[in-house]
Amino acid sequence: MGSAWTVDGLPRLSLMELLLLVGIVIVVIVGLIILVAALRGMRPKEPEAQVYTPSPTMARTAPATSASSPASGLTPTAIAEIDRLVAAGQRIHAIKLYRQHTGVGLKEAKDRIDHWSISTTAPHLAAVSHASAAATSVTSGSPRSMLPVSAAAQIDHLLSANQQIQAIKLFREHTGLGLAESKRAIDHWR
Structure with a gap:
């Protein structure tokens, strides 16, 4: 199949050649559209904002306790x-x-x-961890620093009244330490 040349220098196309040329142009255009769509899909997206919404059971103003739900x-x-x-x-x-x-x-x-308070829901774990922290504190610092101010004041009062056994009992209740460690702490109280 040959095409005849026209006077203005452009070839004369048969119907088959014209359909083939139109088909190629359509394929190229569709290919470009697909390429542009693929490149847009690869464009980095802005991260979505994640908003934390607390559950209604969590009170924002209440002090924390370890017995949270x-x-x-x-x-x-x-x-x-x-x-x-x-x-x-x-x-x-x-x-x-x-x-x-x-x-x-x-x-x-x-x-x-x-405002955390040691849990009463896991007493064996709390007592062990509290006792180990208290034992560390007894050896490294003042036993008074391990207790709330009110308990320390009660122990001061008991020791001034010469009630060392009651002071040891109170110290043990607040720290979870054993008898020997508590006695040692009370002996070094002042």
Whole structure:
């Protein structure tokens, strides 16, 4: 099949050649559209904003206790670990763990850990961790620093009244330490 040349220098196309040329143009255009769509799909997207919404069972203003409900994301294992960290004086790790399990912000987690009380839901874990922290404190610093101010004042009163046994009992109740460690702490009280 040959094409005849016209006077103005352009070839004269047969119907078959014209359809073939139109088909090629359509394929090229469709290919370009597909290419542009594929490149747009590869464009980096803006990250979606993730908004944390606390559950209705979590009160934002209430001070934290370790007996938080399971709905807050704290499992008994997490509570026991936070108890251990708080008792050992590792507040930063406790805050990180609390945030990890609850999804709250840094300020709220810090406030909760600042007001954390050792759990009564896992007494064996709490007593062990509290006792180990207390034993460390007895050897490294003042036993008075391990107790609330009111308990320390009661022990001062008992010692001034020469009631050393009652002071040891009170110290044991507040620290979870054994008899020997508590006696040693009371002996070095002043």
